[in-house]
Amino acid sequence: MSQDTGKLSQSIPPIKSGFWLWTDVYKQNPNDFLSKERPRDRCFICNNKYSQQFETVPTAYNCEKCYQMIIEEDFKNWTSGYQELDMVIRQSQLNAKKSNDMFLEIFPFNFGYLEEIGNGGFSTVYLGVIPESRYWKQYQYNRVVLKTFPSNIITNLAKELELNSRLHCDFVPKYYGITQNPDNGQYMIVMQYATYGDLRRYLQSSETLISWKYAIYLSRWIIESLYEIHNRGFIHKNFHTGNILIDHTKRPLIADIGLTSFIEEKSNEVIGVTPYIAPEIFDLKPYTQAADIYSFAMIMWEFSSLQPPFGKLAHDYNLLINICKNNLRPTVTDTTPKCWVDLMQQCWDPDPKKRPTALQVLQKLNEWYQCYESNILTEDIKQFLICEEERYKFYSIERKIEEHYSTHPQAIYKSRSMSHYISLMQSCQIDCNEELERRSIGNSLNSLKKKRLYSNTEPEANETDITQQFDGISIDSHLSKKRLYSIQEKSEQERNGANTIQRIDGVTFNSNLPKKRLYSEEQEKSESGTNEIDATQQINGISPNSLLYKKFRRT
Numbered sequence: 001m002s003q004d005t006g007k008l009s010q011s012i013p014p015i016k017s018g019f020w021l022w023t024d025v026y027k028q029n030p031n032d033f034l035s036k037e038r039p040r041d042r043c044f045i046c047n048n049k050y051s052q053q054f055e056t057v058p059t060a061y062n063c064e065k066c067y068q069m070i071i072e073e074d075f076k077n078w079t080s081g082y083q084e085l086d087m088v089i090r091q092s093q094l095n096a097k098k099s100n101d102m103f104l105e106i107f108p109f110n111f112g113y114l115e116e117i118g119n120g121g122f123s124t125v126y127l128g129v130i131p132e133s134r135y136w137k138q139y140q141y142n143r144v145v146l147k148t149f150p151s152n153i154i155t156n157l158a159k160e161l162e163l164n165s166r167l168h169c170d171f172v173p174k175y176y177g178i179t180q181n182p183d184n185g186q187y188m189i190v191m192q193y194a195t196y197g198d199l200r201r202y203l204q205s206s207e208t209l210i211s212w213k214y215a216i217y218l219s220r221w222i223i224e225s226l227y228e229i230h231n232r233g234f235i236h237k238n239f240h241t242g243n244i245l246i247d248h249t250k251r252p253l254i255a256d257i258g259l260t261s262f263i264e265e266k267s268n269e270v271i272g273v274t275p276y277i278a279p280e281i282f283d284l285k286p287y288t289q290a291a292d293i294y295s296f297a298m299i300m301w302e303f304s305s306l307q308p309p310f311g312k313l314a315h316d317y318n319l320l321i322n323i324c325k326n327n328l329r330p331t332v333t334d335t336t337p338k339c340w341v342d343l344m345q346q347c348w349d350p351d352p353k354k355r356p357t358a359l360q361v362l363q364k365l366n367e368w369y370q371c372y373e374s375n376i377l378t379e380d381i382k383q384f385l386i387c388e389e390e391r392y393k394f395y396s397i398e399r400k401i402e403e404h405y406s407t408h409p410q411a412i413y414k415s416r417s418m419s420h421y422i423s424l425m426q427s428c429q430i431d432c433n434e435e436l437e438r439r440s441i442g443n444s445l446n447s448l449k450k451k452r453l454y455s456n457t458e459p460e461a462n463e464t465d466i467t468q469q470f471d472g473i474s475i476d477s478h479l480s481k482k483r484l485y486s487i488q489e490k491s492e493q494e495r496n497g498a499n500t501i502q503r504i505d506g507v508t509f510n511s512n513l514p515k516k517r518l519y520s521e522e523q524e525k526s527e528s529g530t531n532e533i534d535a536t537q538q539i540n541g542i543s544p545n546s547l548l549y550k551k552f553r554r555t
């Protein structure tokens with residue numbers, strides 16, 4: 001048997017075992033096979049009484065021992081071409097105990113006409129018809145989704161399959177196995193087709209105006225699914241409305257579990273859709289489940305506005321800086337009940353520790369849903385009812401206007417690597433830290449001078465921070481602004497411009513320090529021989545064009 005060839009064995013020989021015995025009998029006379037006369041309490045192969053009945057379709061009521069034997073016997077007859085993939089498929093087959101348990105297999109590439117129905121950051125998604133497979137009968141002729149997987153990340157495919165089989169439950173789409181396109185060698189996942197596509201498109205589709213009641217219903221399912229994921233110790237890490245699928249019963253399913261968990265192993269690799277990524281992730285803080293809650297807040301906002309977050313803005317470095325450093329969040333719409341806003345705002349709190357857990361959000365949404373269902377008019381439900389009407393009036397007109405959905409050409413809702421932005425932010429952070437460090441040295445050296453400066457003001461009372469901004473990045477320096485100001489003459493402030501903006505290498509530095517006043521103190525200090533460091537800045541070794549700096553240099 002060839003391993004790691006990158007080629008799926010297309011001609012899998014039939015095996016002479018219980019499977020084929022079973023399928024042969026079934027093929028010849030399915031009614032006979034399923035007839036009542038057939039002893040249901042005995043294994044079809046060894047005829048022994050079951051200790052534990054196995055209901056998996058391929059074995060149809062074999063005992064565990066025979067099931068295991070048949071499965072293992074068949075291992076030598078197929079390969080995906082990759083050992084790690086084979087391992088995952090084998091394990092899923094051994095683990096399958098009930099008919100709806102994950103049972104992965106290799107499908108021949110014979111899915112009829114493939115219709116492209118979507119594409120994400122890394123895959124293209126097609127709709128096809130499942131062929132007759134080696135084991136399964138029940139899905140035959142059903143529509144399935146084929147999702148491409150670049151062959152250079154076959155480990156991801158194995159990981160995604162493994163995680164899906166480990167997580168297997170009814171809130172993730174069912175995975176049936178893999179196939180390979182013989183024309184280009186591309187591997188594809190064969191998975192359940194979610195009839196209504198992804199939630200982003202579903203919210204925007206012209207036929208459905210999602211009422212608040214339905215928004216609560218859907219978000220309750222979504223958070224319950226997230227809770228299940230968290231409860232199993234996972235973090236989704238790429239939670240956005242493109243990865244939430246709506247099945248034929250209009251229930252949400254959480255997709256892309258495996259890919260996102262895989263990212264965990266590459267410590268610095270952050271992949272996702274900008275508006276849904278929690279700000280702390282850009283600060284290279286470790287992923288926690290609270291990051292998923294932040295993403296959920298964006299999904300809540302999407303329910304309220306029927307638009308993707310930050311759709312009118314370019315998803316660039318500027319936006320990131322505003323989100324991470326200025327706590328920029330999407331604007332709350334008028335037709336959103338206050339209780340929804342409150343919960344959403346808690347979920348997008350910049351401090352991950354202050355965000356509620358999935359369970360807490362679930363409890364809240366459950367409470368709303370139950371009250372709504374039973375017409376219990378709590379204060380929250382009254383808010384929903386008022387907004388329901390407003391929402392209907394507003395969106396029935398607004399949604400017809402194309403502009404409502406039009407997004408900025410640089411608003412990107414496909415997952416992509418954030419490494420570039422993270423390095424940019426890190427280098428800026430380093431500059432800022434260096435500046436702070438420099439200042440703290442300066443401050444301690446300044447202590448003598450400050451004592452003198454403050455001597456004619458009240459102690460502590462006027463203590464405050466000076467906030468400086470590098471293009472929106474706030475740096476709190478622990479200088480005493482008010483104190484400094486209090487000894488400042490107003491006219492002097494006006495003359496020298498208290499708010500000095502310097503632009504260095506495209507980075508705006510906005511210092512509120514009264515420079516001249518400081519300078520005069522600096523000058524005194526310099527003259528007295530102390531190594532004074534001023535309140536102006538040096539970034540990346542480029543000196544600002546400030547009077548204070550120049551004068552200081554001269555001294």
Ligand SMILES: Nc1ncnc2c1ncn2[C@@H]1O[C@H](COP(=O)(O)OP(=O)(O)OP(=O)(O)O)[C@@H](O)[C@H]1O
Pocket residue numbers: 117118119120121122123124125145147173191192193194195197198238242243245255256259413414415416
């Ligand atoms: N099982 C499915 N049923 C129906 N539509 C699907 C299914 N899987 C994916 N799609 C559609 O294809 C789109 C892209 O798929 P998917 O999100 O899995 O690709 P991706 O490359 O992993 O995306 P991402 O950008 O999130 O990484 C989805 O947003 C959805 O519209």
